[in-house]
Amino acid sequence: MKNSLLIFWILLLIPILCFSQKNSFQGKVIDEKTKEAIPFVNIGVEGKPLGTITDDRGFFSISNIKTDNNLVFSCIGYKSKRLSYNEISNTKIISLIPQARELSEVTITGMTAKAVIKEALKRIDENYHTSDIYLDVSYSQTRENKDSIFFMTNLKGIYKHKGYDNLNLNIKSIYCNMQTINSEYSEFDIQQIDFVTELDYLKLRPNSFEYSMDIVYDSNNESSYIITITHKNNKPVVIPFYVRMDPRIIKFSINCNDFAITKIEEIFDINSRDKIFNSIYYNYKFTNFYAIYNYTKYKEKYLISNVFRKHITEVYPKKGFEEIKNKYIFMEGINEYKTLFNINNIYFSESEFENKRGNSKEIKTFDELKEIDEFKILLMDDKEYSFQ
Numbered sequence: 001m002k003n004s005l006l007i008f009w010i011l012l013l014i015p016i017l018c019f020s021q022k023n024s025f026q027g028k029v030i031d032e033k034t035k036e037a038i039p040f041v042n043i044g045v046e047g048k049p050l051g052t053i054t055d056d057r058g059f060f061s062i063s064n065i066k067t068d069n070n071l072v073f074s075c076i077g078y079k080s081k082r083l084s085y086n087e088i089s090n091t092k093i094i095s096l097i098p099q100a101r102e103l104s105e106v107t108i109t110g111m112t113a114k115a116v117i118k119e120a121l122k123r124i125d126e127n128y129h130t131s132d133i134y135l136d137v138s139y140s141q142t143r144e145n146k147d148s149i150f151f152m153t154n155l156k157g158i159y160k161h162k163g164y165d166n167l168n169l170n171i172k173s174i175y176c177n178m179q180t181i182n183s184e185y186s187e188f189d190i191q192q193i194d195f196v197t198e199l200d201y202l203k204l205r206p207n208s209f210e211y212s213m214d215i216v217y218d219s220n221n222e223s224s225y226i227i228t229i230t231h232k233n234n235k236p237v238v239i240p241f242y243v244r245m246d247p248r249i250i251k252f253s254i255n256c257n258d259f260a261i262t263k264i265e266e267i268f269d270i271n272s273r274d275k276i277f278n279s280i281y282y283n284y285k286f287t288n289f290y291a292i293y294n295y296t297k298y299k300e301k302y303l304i305s306n307v308f309r310k311h312i313t314e315v316y317p318k319k320g321f322e323e324i325k326n327k328y329i330f331m332e333g334i335n336e337y338k339t340l341f342n343i344n345n346i347y348f349s350e351s352e353f354e355n356k357r358g359n360s361k362e363i364k365t366f367d368e369l370k371e372i373d374e375f376k377i378l379l380m381d382d383k384e385y386s387f388q
Contacts, residue, residue: 023065023066024065025065027059027093029054030095031078031096032095032098037054037057038054039055041054043060044071044296044305045072046069046072050064051294052340052377056290061374063373070083070084070085075096076217076226077098077099078096078099079097079099080096081094081096099217112213116225116259117202117229117254118206119259122259124261127259127261127302128302129161129302133348134174134346134353136344137190138154138342138374139154141338141339142378143335144336145336151329152180152370153181156176156344157177159171161190164196171190171194173359177359177361179362179363179372180362181365181366184326194304195266196304201239201242202229205239207232208231208237209230209231209232210229212228222256222257224254225256226253231247234247248266250264251265260297262295266291266293268286280320281320281321282316285314288310289311290309291307291310307339308339308341312334312337317332338378340377
């Protein structure tokens with residue numbers, strides 16, 4: 001009898017335990033026709049703020065998926081794909097169908113690229129959450145030198161976002177938990193991740209840039225302006241006591257209906273950065289830099305969803321370099337730096353989450369950290385997914 005009761009309770013608990021597991025999926029997104037990887041595909045959990053992005057090689061990793069969740073894969077120029085939990089469980093290769101690029105009727109409205117950007121900036125307070133929100137975030141980064149990873153950190157926490165009002169951009173940590181293989185590094189500024197909060201230079205110096213408007217894509221019955229801005233004469237934009245913007249290319253995806261900025265691609269103009277920059281303890285030169293910022297609509301307003309950044313810098317040591325290299329987390333030679341930022345949940349009041357977790361920092365080994373889901377996308381290689 002006792003054995004029968006034990007078996008009964010075990011059978012009863014199995015589906016509960018299975019449902020409560022934090023399921024993790026890794027894979028690669030490819031073009032169905034060419035079989036080539038598609039970088040920077042937005043991957044969202046339908047109806048929720050949770051999501052991630054593929055890296056520059058098309059790889060992705062996503063965790064905390066429940067059995068009743070559906071994943072939506074979307075990228076400008078491709079038809080979106082919706083997969084159920086069971087479908088994503090049975091495949092590691094997701095293929096997207098290219099979508100014909102068609103000029104939408106909105107292209108004949110007479111608005112110039114500069115006018116579209118101006119309207120998008122004007123509507124930031126209208127389109128994005130402006131009241132206090134609390135973001136449950138995860139932020140992982142790696143640094144590589146000479147084909148070996150010498151630094152990794154994984155941060156999770158709750159951050160209070162004061163909205164997108166220009167006078168109130170304060171974003172602060174409520175609590176955080178950091179795991180790292182380097183005891184020196186502990187700083188993190190979520191405001192630098194949220195690019196929409198950093199666009200005042202476009203309002204203050206709009207004539208310092210060249211504007212172009214690409215084809216407007218129709219995707220899921222929604223159209224987007226694709227606006228590209230570059231620096232005039234390849235010169236930095238300097239606003240005294242505020243910012244210095246070195247030459248770069250920035251591409252905005254702007255929803256044609258409400259003028260919300262839904263995606264930003266930032267690429268440094270490497271050709272204009274051939275010179276070596278001088279610092280006190282070292283000289284350095286950028287050889288590559290790009291970042292992708294995705295925004296999602298949640299409860300009628302937009303906010304940051306996920307970010308992928310990668311840059312490669314060549315460092316030339318000077319006297320005193322050995323004393324400061326650990327503090328700034330780089331080494332002599334080529335340094336490759338990758339970060340992945342994801343929003344795991346959004347709360348609209350402190351009562352919605354437990355605010356008793358405090359702040360902690362834990363030093364782990366590389367082998368321990370590399371098993372964390374957030375690092376899967378940063379550490380994947382093409383050998384793991386070969387096409388038959």
